[in-house]
Amino acid sequence: MDRRIPPAQPPPEELPSVLLWRWRRNPLRRRSDLVQGWIALGLILGVLITTPAVMFLVGDSAYRVFRHTARQEASTRHETLAVLVHDAPRHPEPGSSEAKKTLYPVTVRFTDPNGRNRTATTDVEPGLTAGNTVRVWVSDQGKITDQPLSAEQVRSRTMGCALLAAMAVPLVGLGLYGCAGRRMERRNLAEWEASWARVAPGWTTCT
Numbered sequence: 514m515d516r517r518i519p520p521a522q523p524p525p526e527e528l529p530s531v532l533l534w535r536w537r538r539n540p541l542r543r544r545s546d547l548v549q550g551w552i553a554l555g556l557i558l559g560v561l562i563t564t565p566a567v568m569f570l571v572g573d574s575a576y577r578v579f580r581h582t583a584r585q586e587a588s589t590r591h592e593t594l595a596v597l598v599h600d601a602p603r604h605p606e607p608g609s610s611e612a613k614k615t616l617y618p619v620t621v622r623f624t625d626p627n628g629r630n631r632t633a634t635t636d637v638e639p640g641l642t643a644g645n646t647v648r649v650w651v652s653d654q655g656k657i658t659d660q661p662l663s664a665e666q667v668r669s670r671t672m673g674c675a676l677l678a679a680m681a682v683p684l685v686g687l688g689l690y691g692c693a694g695r696r697m698e699r700r701n702l703a704e705w706e707a708s709w710a711r712v713a714p715g716w717t718t719c720t
Contacts, residue, residue, distance in 0.1 A: 625655030
């Protein structure tokens with residue numbers, strides 16, 4: 514059995530040193546590397562500081578818009594009863610979970626807020642027969658429309674807008690860092706080309 518002790522291995526480089534190599538002094542580090550490192554640090558801090566503020570501003574603006582929309586819809590939409598003109602189709606699987614979620618378009622008759630009798634099409638549960646009544650929302654123009662936004666819908670849509678804004682800020686930061694990196698790369702390539710143009714004659718001249 515080979516009992517020889519294996520030669521000592523150099524300790525692995527620590528992760529912080531790898532991540533912070535742009536700030537470490539070494540012969541291969543270029544000035545552009547240090548500049549790019551500071552740009553990355555500045556963007557990270559900017560994203561961390563900006564994200565909460567953007568979330569608040571976007572969320573507050575979205576809440577005001579959705580709340581105004583909800584109030585406007587509540588004042589211009591009215592709930593009324595509508596009578597089915599003909600039978601609604603029956604679901605092929607009555608009593609199933611799918612049947613409870615399925616709605617069929619059926620012609621109904623109702624009276625609009627101006628007292629006029631109207632007919633329109635709305636979605637109803639399967640199996641309803643002609644003469645049954647359903648509740649519908651009608652606009653001031655006498656058209657069937659959706660229910661006004663509820664308080665829960667206003668909150669959920671506001672949160673959705675705030676979350677989208679929070680995700681957009683890091684993406685903008687990544688985009689800015691990518692643009693800065695490409696500019697640095699083009700500058701480095703130009704410097705390398707100029708340096709090579711100076712030293713190339715000494716390497717290529719025949720003696």
